[in-house]
Amino acid sequence: MKKTLQKWSPALAGLTLVVTLVTTLGAQQPDRKQPPPIGPAPSLKLPAIQKHQLSNGLAVWMVEHHEVPLAQINLIVRSGSAADPIGKYGVGNLTAAMLDEGAGSRSALDLADAIEFLGANLSTGSTFDASAVRMSVPVSKLADALPLMADVALRPSFPATELERLRKERLTGLLQARDNVGALVQLAFPRMIYGPTHRYGTPANGLPAGIEALTVDDLKTFYRSHFRPDNATLLVVGDLTPATALPMLEKAFGGWKSEGMAALVAAVPNAPQLDKRQVYLIDKPEAAQSQIRIGWVGVARSTPDYAVLEVLNTLLGGSFTSRLNQNLREKNGYAYGASSGFDMRMSAGPFLAAAGVQTDKTADAVREFFNELNGILTPVPADELAKARNYVALGFPGEFETTGDMARKLEELVIYNLPETTFANFVPRVTAVTAADLQRAAARYIQPEKMAVVVVGDLKAIEAGIRALNLGPVIQVPTDSLFR
Secondary structure: OOOOOOOOOOHHHHHHHHHHHHHHHHHHHOOOOOOOOOOOOOOOOOOOOEEEOOOOOEEEEEEOOOOOEEEEEEEEEEOOOOOOOOOOOOOHHHHHHHHHOOOOOOHHHHHHHHHHHOOOEEEEEEOOEEEEEEEEEHHHHHHHHHHHHHHHHOEOOHHHHHHHHHHHHHHHHHHHHHOOHHHHHHHHHHHHHHOOOHHHHOOOOHHHHHHHHHHHHHHHHHHHHHOOHEEEEEEEEOOOOHHHHHHHHHHHHHHOOOOOOOOOOOOOHHHHHHHHOEEEEOOOOOOOOHHHEEEEEEEEOOOHHHHHHHHHHHHOOOEEEOOHHHHHHHHHHOOEEEEEEEEOEEOOOEEEEEEEEEEEHHHHHHHHHHHHHHHHHOOOHHHHHHHHHHHHHHHHHHHOOHHHHHHHHHHHHHHHOOOOOHHHHHHHHHHOHHHHHHHHHHHHHHHHOEEEEEEEEEEHHHHHHHEEEEOOOOEEHHHHHOOO
């Protein structure tokens, strides 16, 4: 019997391939009727913190991070705006801002050129709780860059011409704030809940009279009192080892000596908590929007309820899918966005819920704020709780991705004297949060009937509607009072 060979056909082979692919893909079609299940939170395995000390006693915390040839060097001084002497509010913030405006033998421009030439980035700044000099640099340029950073941190010159420039910038910013509802509410809200005499009731930058009075000697006095090796920690994260880094750090910072006695700074006292709801209105005629802030005195960073409050605030206003944002933005269209947050500091910072809303929807928006603030006091459904826990837990490892991220997280440990296990324990604590935990925390930390309501807007358009809500006594606050 004679065998017949079939001739190979490209068309037939292509058709066979298509049929095979269609059959295979059809068998692998995903189920789009429901979202895929969320996996467990990734474990956070952080490199060890290696603790050293220079010859002058300056503490050095080092974390090796060898993925990229970069180094992040952050000098943290445990004094910020909270250490401002009474009558000189703003001096700590301005001192930190002036550090890189001339240092060693270099002017501000010369310093900026030298840093840029090395491909480095250097910045200075402060919060209420700390001041910092931060530098990111290629490891290959670290030996050249450290002397520049040391000049900024150890040998600032505080030139009078640069002080006048920064002074004018800050005064101009406060002058412009009078025409900006967002800037006005940032001045008004802390003043209403802390009062004019508490440090947290005045901006870190200070107010016009204080800024105008500050001198170069005031900055130098603050610097000498607080910028000391016994009040600082050097954080080093990057493609380094102690053997290579410590000799360079010793050469740059080992000669830093403390001058005189350290300043005795009293801790910022916890402000008395509000005991009744009060409405404060600030008039900004013809404003296109109203700015709303609702809140009271919150908690310190040391609170044992930190993980619970992170989950609670995620539900309320800490994410795009939070209740406040879904209500005011997605459901009602009153605002571009609405949020809430606990500003945790060394002492109890503020809790606030916030939004900028359409002028003609101001009263409606305030009412919806209280609907959600009251609603968070009731038991949270299991699916919503799981979603919030996952949001916090799954996102947390991403806060340690870069050398800069890692150094910023280490700052928290230094500034707030937190245990080294803080970060390793955070995700397990988040995943263990229960509905009962949230209800307990909400009852303690969110009490809408005692919160201050601060609204900046066109009063002729919004006042009647707000008064009709009958939230409590209404006080009209003169704009001028916010600036003195």
